Structures are given as C-alpha cells and as structure tokens.
Amino acid sequence: MRRTLYILAFVVLISLVIGGCGKKQAKEEGKIVIEVASFQGGFGLDFFEYAAREYEKLHPNVKIKVWGNPRIWEQLRPRFVKGNPPDLTWPGWGMDVWGLVAEGKVLEMDKYLETKAYGQNVKWKDTFYPDLLEKGKYNGHYYIIPYNLNITGWWYNVNMFKKHGWTPPKTYDELLVLCEKIKKAGIAPLTYQGKYQAYTLRGFLIPWAISIGGLQAYKDAQNLKPGAWNSPAFLKAAEMIAELRDRGYFQKGAMGMSHTEAQMEFILGRAAMIPCGTWLGSEMKNQIPPGFKMDFINPPVVKGGKGDPSIVSAGPESWIIPKEGKHHDIAADFFKFMSSIDMAKKFIVQKNTLMSIKGAAEQVKLPPDLVSAAKCMREAKATWDMDFEQWYPSMKAATESAMGALLSGEMTPKQCVDAMEAAAEKVRKDKSIPKHKI
Amino acid sequence: MRKRDQQLTIIAFLAPAVILYAIFFLFPMAQAFYIALFRWRGLSTNKEFVGLQNFRTLLLEDPIFWKALSHNLVFLGISLPVVLIVGLFVSYALSRKVWGASMYRAVYLFPNMISVVAVAVLWSFVYNMQFGLLNSFLKAIGLERYATGWLGEPSTALPAVVVVSIWYSLGFYIVLFLAGMQSIPTSFYEAAAIDGATHWQSFRHVTIPLLWEILKLGVIYLVIHTLNIFGLVYVITCGQCGPNYHTETMLTYLYRLAFTESNYGYATALGVVAFLLILGFALISLRLMKREAVEF
Numbered sequence: 230m231r232r233t234l235y236i237l238a239f240v241v242l243i244s245l246v247i248g249g250c251g252k253k254q255a256k257e258e259g260k261i262v263i264e265v266a267s268f269q270g271g272f273g274l275d276f277f278e279y280a281a282r283e284y285e286k287l288h289p290n291v292k293i294k295v296w297g298n299p300r301i302w303e304q305l306r307p308r309f310v311k312g313n314p315p316d317l318t319w320p321g322w323g324m325d326v327w328g329l330v331a332e333g334k335v336l337e338m339d340k341y342l343e344t345k346a347y348g349q350n351v352k353w354k355d356t357f358y359p360d361l362l363e364k365g366k367y368n369g370h371y372y373i374i375p376y377n378l379n380i381t382g383w384w385y386n387v388n389m390f391k392k393h394g395w396t397p398p399k400t401y402d403e404l405l406v407l408c409e410k411i412k413k414a415g416i417a418p419l420t421y422q423g424k425y426q427a428y429t430l431r432g433f434l435i436p437w438a439i440s441i442g443g444l445q446a447y448k449d450a451q452n453l454k455p456g457a458w459n460s461p462a463f464l465k466a467a468e469m470i471a472e473l474r475d476r477g478y479f480q481k482g483a484m485g486m487s488h489t490e491a492q493m494e495f496i497l498g499r500a501a502m503i504p505c506g507t508w509l510g511s512e513m514k515n516q517i518p519p520g521f522k523m524d525f526i527n528p529p530v531v532k533g534g535k536g537d538p539s540i541v542s543a544g545p546e547s548w549i550i551p552k553e554g555k556h557h558d559i560a561a562d563f564f565k566f567m568s569s570i571d572m573a574k575k576f577i578v579q580k581n582t583l584m585s586i587k588g589a590a591e592q593v594k595l596p597p598d599l600v601s602a603a604k605c606m607r608e609a610k611a612t613w614d615m616d617f618e619q620w621y622p623s624m625k626a627a628t629e630s631a632m633g634a635l636l637s638g639e640m641t642p643k644q645c646v647d648a649m650e651a652a653a654e655k656v657r658k659d660k661s662i663p664k665h666k667i
Numbered sequence: 668m669r670k671r672d673q674q675l676t677i678i679a680f681l682a683p684a685v686i687l688y689a690i691f692f693l694f695p696m697a698q699a700f701y702i703a704l705f706r707w708r709g710l711s712t713n714k715e716f717v718g719l720q721n722f723r724t725l726l727l728e729d730p731i732f733w734k735a736l737s738h739n740l741v742f743l744g745i746s747l748p749v750v751l752i753v754g755l756f757v758s759y760a761l762s763r764k765v766w767g768a769s770m771y772r773a774v775y776l777f778p779n780m781i782s783v784v785a786v787a788v789l790w791s792f793v794y795n796m797q798f799g800l801l802n803s804f805l806k807a808i809g810l811e812r813y814a815t816g817w818l819g820e821p822s823t824a825l826p827a828v829v830v831v832s833i834w835y836s837l838g839f840y841i842v843l844f845l846a847g848m849q850s851i852p853t854s855f856y857e858a859a860a861i862d863g864a865t866h867w868q869s870f871r872h873v874t875i876p877l878l879w880e881i882l883k884l885g886v887i888y889l890v891i892h893t894l895n896i897f898g899l900v901y902v903i904t905c906g907q908c909g910p911n912y913h914t915e916t917m918l919t920y921l922y923r924l925a926f927t928e929s930n931y932g933y934a935t936a937l938g939v940v941a942f943l944l945i946l947g948f949a950l951i952s953l954r955l956m957k958r959e960a961v962e963f
Contacts, residue, residue, distance in 0.1 A: 302926075303926065306709065306710065306926070309710050309711065310709065310710060310711060310712060323926070323927060325708070325710065325927070325928070325929040328708050328710050328929040329710055331708075332708060332710045332711040332713060333711070334710060334711055423816075423819050424818075424819075424904070481796065481815075481816065482796025482797065482815065482816030482819060483796075483816070483819070484816050484819025484820065485794065485795075485796060485816035485817060485818035485819025485820070485824075486796065486816070486819070490795070490797075494797065499797070622927055622928040622929060623928050623930070625927070625928075626923060626927075626928070630911050630912055631911070633911055634821075634911035637819065637820065637821050637911070639821050639911055640911070661706060661715070
C-alpha cells in the first residue's frame with residue numbers, strides 16, 4: 230500500500246515537471262526567441278530583464294531571453310568559434326571584442342543607426358555622445374555600440390575633508406601640499422587598487438600625461454606613434470607618481486589590494502582619496518556606512534601643462550550584435566529600445582551610473598555621488614578612454630605591469646615608460662595585428 | 668581456441684577505456700601540437716600556418732616566459748626539500764604510533780580536502796595588509812615593523828604563494844609516505860632494534876630503502892604539481908599575477924595569452940613546451956632516483 234503511494238507520488242511529480250515544461254514550451258511556440266547574453270557585473274542583469282519584458286509588451290511575437298554571469302566571455306568564446314553566438318551581447322571586459330570585429334564576427338550597424346530613435350524625433354545615431362559612438366568604428370563602419378558610461382577620476386571623503394578643513398586639490402602642487410597635511414593627520418592620502426593597475430594608469434599616469442602634453446600626447450601613444458609612450462609628457466607623469474611614492478603618500482600595502490579591498494580602505498576612512506570610476510557607489514553599496522559621503526573630482530592637473538583641465542576620462546560599456554546571430558533586425562531593434570532616452574533615464578536612476586545617451590542625465594534627479602561626475606562630463610571639452618587596452622590586449626598586461634613596477638619602486642620612471650614603449654613597439658612591428666587610430 | 672577467446676575478452680574489456688583515452692586525451696594532445704603551428708585568435712576558425720614561429724618567439728624572444736618558468740622552478744626548488752624533509756619526518760613520527768596519530772593524520776590532510784580556490788581566498792585574507800592574520804600576529808608579538816603587504820611587495824609575493832602551495836600539498840605527501848611506511852613489516856624494525864639500531868639508523872637503513880618506490884612517486888608528483896601550478900597562483904594574485912609578473916607561472920601566462928590576449932596558437936605552443944618540460948623533468952628525476960628496488 231505504502232509502495233503504491235510512493236509510486237503514485239513519483240508519477241505525479243514527474244508529470245508535474247513534464248507538464249510544466251510543456252506549458253512553457255507551448256507559450257513560446259510561434260514566437261521569435263532572441264537570446265541576449267550580458268556580462269553580470271556590479272549592475273546585475275535585472276535591468277536588461279526589465280527592458281526585455283517591456284519590449285515584449287510592445288512586440289507580443291517576440292520572446293527575449295536574458296542570461297549572463299561574471300565570466301561570460303569564457304562561455305561565449307567557443308560559441309563564436311562554432312558560429313552559434315547569441316543575438317545580442319555585452320561580452321564583458323574579458324572578451325577581445327576588437328579581435329571579434331577583425332575576424333568578421335560582428336555585425337555592421339550603420340543601417341540601423343540611420344533609423345529613427347525610440348521616443349525622439351532623431352536618428353538613433355544622433356542620440357549618443359558622438360565621441361563615444363565613434364570609438365566603435367572599424368574601417369569606417371560602426372560595430373561596437375556604447376551603452377552605459379563610466380566617468381573615471383578621483384573620489385575624496387567629503388566629511389573627512391570638512392572636518393580637517395581640507396579642500397580638494399585642483400593642481401598637482403596643491404595635491405602635494407594637501408597630501409602632507411593628510412599624512413600628518415595619520416591618514417593615507419591616496420590608496421589604489423594594486424592588483425589591477427588599470428586603475429592607476431587611468432587615475433594617475435594617463436591624466437597627468439594628458440595634462441602635461443595635451444590630449445595629442447595620449448592620442449599619439451594610443452596610435453602607437455614611435456616614441457609616444459616614453460615621450461617627455463609620459464616620463465614627467467611617471468616622475469610625479471614616483472614623487473608621491475617616495476614621499477609616502479600612497480597607502481602602505483595598496484600594491485597587494487584588490488579593487489574592493491582598496492575601496493574598503495577608502496570608505497572606512499583610512500585613505501582620503503582613491504582613483505575610481507562612477508561605478509564605485511554601486512559597487513560598494515552594501516559596505517558604505519551610514520553618513521559616509523564621497524565626491525568626485527577630476528585628477529589634479531599640472532600647472533602650465535598643454536592639456537585642457539576639463540578633459541575627462543569617459544569609457545562606455547559597449548554591446549555588439551554577433552554576425553552569426555539569427556535575428557539581426559530584432560536584436561538591433563531591442564538594443565535601440567534599450568538605449569532609448571526613457572530606458573536610459575531609468576538605467577541612470579536604478580543603477581546609479583551615467584549613460585552614453587545624450588541628455589539622459591540632465592532629465593533625471595541624479596544620486597548625490599554622481600552629480601559632480603555628470604557635471605565634469607557635461608563641461609568636458611574632450612574625453613578619453615583606454616582604447617589601447619581593448620585594441621591590443623597584449624599592451625594591457627605590459628603597461629599595467631610596468632605601472633605596478635613603478636609603484637612598487639622596482640622600476641624608475643624612465644624604465645617604466647621605456648617598458649611601455651617597448652610593448653607598443655612590439656605591437657607596431659607585428660603586422661598581423663590590425664591597427665586602430667583615434 | 669580458449670586462449671583466443673580470452674584475448675578477445677581482454678580486448679573487449681580494454682577497448683572502451685582505450686577509446687575514451689584516445690578521444691579525450693591523445694587526440695586533443697595531438698591537436699595541441701598541431702594548433703601550436705598556427706597563428707590563431709581562437710575567436711573563429713581562421714588560422715594562419717606559421718610553422719615553428721611560435722616556438723621560436725617563445726624560446727628566444729619572450730622574457731616573460733623565462734621569468735614564468737623560473738618561478739615554477741622556485742616552486743619546485745623550495746617545495747622539494749620541504750616536502751621530503753618535513754613530510755618524511757612527520758609521517759615517520761606518525762607511523763611510530765605517537766599519541767593522537769590518527770587525529771594528526773586527518774589534520775594534515777585537511778587542506779587537501781578544501782578546494783584550491785577556497786584555500787587561495789583564505790590565504791589572501793591571511794596576507795591582507797590591513798586585517799590579515801599574519802600582520803596582526805606580527806603586531807601582537809611586537810614585530811610590527813615587519814608587517815607588509817605580502818602579496819604586493821616584489822620580494823615577498825612569490826615566497827608567500829610558495830608557502831601556501833606547500834601548506835596545501837604537504838598533507839598529501841605525508842599520507843602517501845605514511846601509507847608506504849605502514850606497509851613495511853614491523854618485524855624489520857624489531858630485527859633492527861635487536862641489533863641495537865637507533866631510531867635514526869632504522870629510519871635510514873630500513874625505512875628509506877623500503878620506501879624508495881613511494882618516494883620516487885612523490886617526487887614525480889611534486890615535479891608535475893609545481894610545474895603545472897595554476898589555480899592557487901591565479902586566485903591569490905589574480906590579474907597581473909603580482910607586480911611586474913612576480914608570481915607569473917607558465918600556466919598563468921598561458922591562460923592570459925589564450926583567454927585575454929587572444930593568442931591561442933602561441934599559448935598552445937607554450938602548452939606544448941610546458942608538457943615537454945614536465946616530461947623531461949620527470950624523466951630526469953626518475954633517472955636520478957634509479958636504484959635497485961628492494962623486494963619484501
């Protein structure tokens with residue numbers, strides 16, 4: 230008797246499971262299924278899920294499946310090789326996107342960008358900050374489309390500065406004076422994410438090279454012009470970093486810290502300033518103690534330098550439509566919907582970040598820690614990004630490692646920039662690597 | 668007739684294993700040798716044949732490879748004496764029925780039961796500059812001036828990881844040696860004791876010769892383990908593998924080349940070289956440890 234009951238229960242369970250699946254299948258029958266694969270970083274996937282549901286309401290014949298994880302590029306790579314990629318993807322920072330473009334694996338977006346945008350009476354193309362859209366061009370065509378936008382600079386601890394009567398430094402000279410005061414107060418003036426030297430390249434070396442030599446000095450470096458990476462501007466910038474290092478203004482031990490460890494030091498008030506992007510607030514949301522206030526500044530500039538002080542580091546997180554995806558038109562249309570001004574505004578509010586879509590930030594009430602960054606972006610005469618790391622992945626490791634060696638005191642400023650130039654030289658000489666210009 | 672039947676049966680039983688081995692091991696390995704001859708991004712099926720170019724670049728023009736290899740050799744060079752000396756000492760002590768031996772045995776094997784990733788994460792907390800156990804300990808005993816960011820300093824990053832690697836694997840060798848020692852009949856030790864042998868003498872003249880085959884196995888295993896090390900290093904000093912490649916090993920370099928720099932062909936060449944190196948080192952250590960096996 231008991232056995233029959235068990236068998237009965239088992240059969241019921243199985244049929245429930247099968248029935249459940251069958252039902253779902255039936256619901257999707259006759260619908261076009263679009264697969265959207267996204268890197269799952271600090272912003273999660275929920276916004277894309279939300280956009281998908283909204284889009285399905287407008288297009289009942291479409292079903293959008295969103296999935297993703299923090300190491301998504303590892304799963305996508307074999308699918309690209311096999312020719313079975315998703316329909317739309319943000320493959321994350323670990324994917325060699327420009328390699329994909331060069332291999333002809335990415336769909337050219339020109340014709341879609343000419344179509345009318347959602348919710349505004351302009352072409353889709355004209356809704357983006359032009360600088361950011363242009364970055365995704367290859368051989369004169371658009372391939373990589375920007376979405377949310379990270380502004381990078383320095384963050385300082387507002388209450389700590391107020392308490393001691395310090396003001397955020399505008400110039401390098403002010404910085405030196407300020408750091409001495411902070412150090413005397415028993416606080417580390419600056420900390421950094423030592424395990425990932427991309428932060429220090431973006432936060433110290435490149436902005437200072439730009440400030441000294443003008444944006445052209447950095448453009449030349451990105452364009453692999455011989456001698457650009459060890460030019461006087463870069464050398465001087467490296468010397469400034471060495472000066473801060475030798476004066477003991479960097480937090481001891483920062484070299485071994487991951488990004489979250491260093492950021493913890495900052496929000497716990499053991500370091501006064503840190504270089505980071507606008508994702509900082511969202512990334513540390515659960516750790517930030519009540520009452521903690523931080524604000525954004527552009528890295529202090531060098532007096533008398535050629536660079537415009539308003540120049541800001543702005544890097545979008547960008548999406549692509551794989552060429553071998555099955556539904557180009559719908560995927561492009563969904564992405565257009567996702568990047569519409571309404572969705573962009575919602576993304577800013579929900580995810581506490583900025584967008585590559587013009588005007589979105591002005592139309593919403595920004596979270597307090599984004600106000601200054603958004604202002605910097607609005608007032609910037611020009612923007613820059615670390616494109617070379619995406620174009621030439623081998624330069625990423627080489628420049629970051631040289632940067633680490635400079636901060637740890639293993640390399641002199643001269644050796645550091647020479648190592649970077651050597652890495653550029655290697656890429657320059659390698660004819661098989663497609664070259665980019667900015 | 669009966670013999671042939673028997674052979675057929677043997678073949679029938681062996682075939683599935685051989686086929687699976689061929690599909691999942693021999694074939695990919697042969698394929699690796701083949702891919703190493705190409706320049707391939709690993710993003711599409713386009714490959715360009717470049718002959719031995721990858722190997723030439725790797726061996727003649729790539730200082731990072733040599734640096735990485737030297738780090739593997741540091742792992743091997745430090746682990747080998749530590750594992751042999753400490754491992755043998757502890758397992759000998761445990762085999763002599765020390766009080767609580769079975770508990771110790773379990774304790775030594777504990778690290779091995781934890782996943783490499785968890786071990787790596789745990790130890791990166793230990794080494795943490797601000798709240799790490801190690802620095803707190805130094806502070807507690809008044810040696811605060813030696814506290815440092817262990818994984819960030821060029822001079823301490825590699826040794827710090829080597830220590831973890833030894834901590835992680837030592838238990839395995841202790842258990843391996845212990846198993847070997849326990850299979851040595853006690854009558855040998857009794858005979859040695861009657862002849863008036865000291866502990867050291869019976870260890871030197873009874874245990875070591877009878878354990879030789881096991882020791883050989885241990886050394887080969889250690890060679891493979893240290894030249895193949897990846898997960899631990901990758902997780903503890905992820906990203907750049909330490910400042911200025913200070914903890915880069917052959918396989919972390921291979922991973923970076925293949926998966927972030929899209930240099931699959933070249934990375935595969937490195938894989939082939941690593942394979943040959945490991946094979947070479949294993950053969951050399953076998954050769955050096957060649958000795959008449961003692962039957963008992």
